[in-house]
Amino acid sequence: MKKNIAIVFFFVLSMMATAQELTVRAPGRVEVGQRFEVRYEVNARANDFRGPNFKGFSVLSGPNASHMASTQIINGQISSSVTTGFTYIIQADMEGSFNVGSASCNVDGKRVTCQGFSIKVEKGNPNTQQSARNAYGQPQRQQPQRTTQPAQSDNIDSRSLFARASISKSNPYQGEQVILTYKIYTQVSLQQYQIDKLPGNKGFWSEDLTKDGSVKQYEETVDGRRYMVAEIRRGALFAQESGKLTIEPLDLDVLALVQRQRQRTGSIWDLFDDPFFNPTQAVQKHLRTNSINVNVKSLPTAPEGFNGAVGTFSVTREVDTREVRANEAITYRLTISGNGNLMLIDAPQIDFPKVFEVYDPQINDHIARSSSGIGGSRTFEWILIPRNQGDYEIPAFNFVTFDPSVGRYITKHVEAIPVHINKGDPKSMKNVTSNKSDVKLLNSDINHIHTGSTSFTSSHDSARPAWWFWTALVLIAAVCTALILYFRHRLAQQQDIAGMRLRRATKEARKRLKKAATHLNDGNDNLFYEEIYKAIWGCLADKYNIELASLSSDTVRECLIEKQVGEQQQQLIMSTLQEVDFARFAPGDAAAKKQQIYNQALQMIVML
Numbered sequence: 001m002k003k004n005i006a007i008v009f010f011f012v013l014s015m016m017a018t019a020q021e022l023t024v025r026a027p028g029r030v031e032v033g034q035r036f037e038v039r040y041e042v043n044a045r046a047n048d049f050r051g052p053n054f055k056g057f058s059v060l061s062g063p064n065a066s067h068m069a070s071t072q073i074i075n076g077q078i079s080s081s082v083t084t085g086f087t088y089i090i091q092a093d094m095e096g097s098f099n100v101g102s103a104s105c106n107v108d109g110k111r112v113t114c115q116g117f118s119i120k121v122e123k124g125n126p127n128t129q130q131s132a133r134n135a136y137g138q139p140q141r142q143q144p145q146r147t148t149q150p151a152q153s154d155n156i157d158s159r160s161l162f163a164r165a166s167i168s169k170s171n172p173y174q175g176e177q178v179i180l181t182y183k184i185y186t187q188v189s190l191q192q193y194q195i196d197k198l199p200g201n202k203g204f205w206s207e208d209l210t211k212d213g214s215v216k217q218y219e220e221t222v223d224g225r226r227y228m229v230a231e232i233r234r235g236a237l238f239a240q241e242s243g244k245l246t247i248e249p250l251d252l253d254v255l256a257l258v259q260r261q262r263q264r265t266g267s268i269w270d271l272f273d274d275p276f277f278n279p280t281q282a283v284q285k286h287l288r289t290n291s292i293n294v295n296v297k298s299l300p301t302a303p304e305g306f307n308g309a310v311g312t313f314s315v316t317r318e319v320d321t322r323e324v325r326a327n328e329a330i331t332y333r334l335t336i337s338g339n340g341n342l343m344l345i346d347a348p349q350i351d352f353p354k355v356f357e358v359y360d361p362q363i364n365d366h367i368a369r370s371s372s373g374i375g376g377s378r379t380f381e382w383i384l385i386p387r388n389q390g391d392y393e394i395p396a397f398n399f400v401t402f403d404p405s406v407g408r409y410i411t412k413h414v415e416a417i418p419v420h421i422n423k424g425d426p427k428s429m430k431n432v433t434s435n436k437s438d439v440k441l442l443n444s445d446i447n448h449i450h451t452g453s454t455s456f457t458s459s460h461d462s463a464r465p466a467w468w469f470w471t472a473l474v475l476i477a478a479v480c481t482a483l484i485l486y487f488r489h490r491l492a493q494q495q496d497i498a499g500m501r502l503r504r505a506t507k508e509a510r511k512r513l514k515k516a517a518t519h520l521n522d523g524n525d526n527l528f529y530e531e532i533y534k535a536i537w538g539c540l541a542d543k544y545n546i547e548l549a550s551l552s553s554d555t556v557r558e559c560l561i562e563k564q565v566g567e568q569q570q571q572l573i574m575s576t577l578q579e580v581d582f583a584r585f586a587p588g589d590a591a592a593k594k595q596q597i598y599n600q601a602l603q604m605i606v607m608l
Helices: 002-017 126-136 268-272 428-450 467-495 497-517 525-544 553-562 567-584 591-607
Strands: 023-025 029-031 035-042 047-050 057-074 077-092 096-100 103-107 110-114 117-122 161-167 177-186 189-197 204-208 216-222 225-239 243-247 251-259 280-288 292-296 306-319 323-325 330-340 356-358 362-370 373-386 390-394 397-403 408-414 417-422
Touching: 035 057, 035 103, 057 204, 077 103, 161 251, 161 280, 161 292, 177 189, 177 251, 177 373, 189 225, 306 408, 306 417, 497 525, 497 591, 525 553, 525 567, 525 591, 553 567, 567 591
Parallel strands: 029 117, 306 397, 323 417
Antiparallel strands: 023 035, 035 077, 047 103, 057 077, 096 117, 103 110, 161 177, 177 225, 189 251, 204 225, 216 225, 243 292, 251 280, 306 330, 330 373, 356 373, 362 373, 390 417, 397 408
C-alpha cells in the first residue's frame, strides 16, 4: 500500500516539474537607494534568458544563473528535478511607481515567458540607504582613521587618476568566453574605493572572477607616464546573441590622499611649506570607465549533435556496473571537461534502448573560476533501470563542440558500453514459490497415507478418519489455492503500471481536492491552487497513461480525441485546465471564484 502511494506521489511531483512555468520573486515596495534582489525561476533546465529593462533602476549585477538538481529513491521508485534561477541585484534610484517588463527563457526548445510586475519606490532615510550600500557594495580598502568627511576637490586632474575597462577579445564568437577587466590608474595615493554601479552587460552571460575582493596591483606605462595600476574587478562574459553589443561603463568612488596646499603670504611661515609640515587631506573622486563595443560573430551552421558547447573540451563516459539483474539500477555518467561555457551546456540526446527505463539526468558541476577564466567539468548522471534480461549496450553517439581558437566544429565520438542483464528476482515472487512447494509437499504426504497397504486398515468405524478431518483437508487445499491465485494477481497488478495508475487516479485526485477544500476560506490561495493543480494533472496522467515528459495541454487533447471523449466533456476539461493555470499566477481571487474553480475541478474529475 505504501509503495503504491509513493509511486503516485512521485508521478504528481514529476508532472509539476514538467509544467515549466517561469516565475518571479521581487518586493512590491522599496526605498530610494535600497538594493534588493529580483529572482526568476523555472522548474526545468533553461538557457537563453532574456531579462526585462529595469527602467528607473540601476542593475548592479545579473543575471546570475544557478542550477539545482536532485534525485530521490524511495521504495525503489526514483524521481529527479532540476530548477534554474536567474538573479539580479537592483538599486532604486528615484521615487515613483515603475513597471518592470516581461522576461523569458528557453526550455526544451520552447520560449517560456513571465509577465511583468510593478514596484513602488518611496523616499527612504539615509541610514537605510547606507546600510544597503554596505550590504551589497564592494569591500573597502584601508578604512580611514579620521571621522571627518572627505573634501570634495577637483585639484586631481584626469591624467593623474582615471579608470579604464578592457576586454580580451572585441570580436568573439557567440558563446565564446572573453575576459572583462576593470582597472584604476593612479599617480596619487588611494585610501579606499567603492563600486557605485555595475554595468548591465545586456546580451551577455556574466560570471565574476574576482576572488574574495582581492585586488591585483602592478605598475604600467601609459602614454609615457608611469602609473600604479589596481585591478579591481575581473569577469568572464559569454555572448548569448550575435551582432553589435555594448558593455556599459562602471561607476565607482575613490578616496585619494593629497597634500593640503597652503596659500603663500610672504611671511617666514612659507619656509615650512613642505610635506613634513603640510599634512595630507582625503579627497573624494568619482570615476567612470569607458564603454566597450563588441562585435559578436554568429556560429556557423551547426552539425547534428551540437548542444551549445563553445570552448575546448574533452568528454568521457562510464557506468558503475556492466552486469545487473532485471529491475536493478545502472548509473551512466558522462563528464565534459575543459574551458568554456560549461554552465550553459545541455545534456546530449542519447538514444537509450527501450528496454531501459530512463530518468532525467542529474547535473554535477565542478567549475573553477580563476583570473584566466572558467574551467572545470560538468557531469550528467542518468539512472537506467532494465526491465528485461539479455545483452544490450548503451549506444555510441557524437558529442560536437565549437572551438573558437580554430573557428570550426570538433566532433568527438563517444564509444558504446555493453551491459549484460540477468534474470530478475522480484521479492514478490518468493511467497508464491514457497506456497507452491508447500502444496506439493502436502499432496505427497496425503498420497502416501492413502495408498498404504489395505492390510493395515481397521474394519472398525472408530478407526476411520472422522468427517471433520476431510472437511479440514478440503479447507486447507482451498486456502492454499486461493493464496496462489492471490499472489499471482498481485504480481500481475504490480507489473501493470498503467492499470495501477488508472485504478488509483480518482482516489488520489479526491484526496488532493479534500486538501484544497481546507484552504478555501483560510486565505492561503497558493496552497489552494497548488492542490487543485496537482489533483487535475495527476488524474489526467494516470487515467490516460500519459508519459510525464510529454504532459501538456496538447497531449491531453490528443488523448481525449483518441479515447473518443465527447466534445462537451473535452471543452470542460480544457477550460478547467486553463482556469487553474491562470488562477495559479493571479492570487487574491475572491472566495466565489475559488469555489467556482473547486466545483469545476470536482466535476471534471468525477466525469473522468
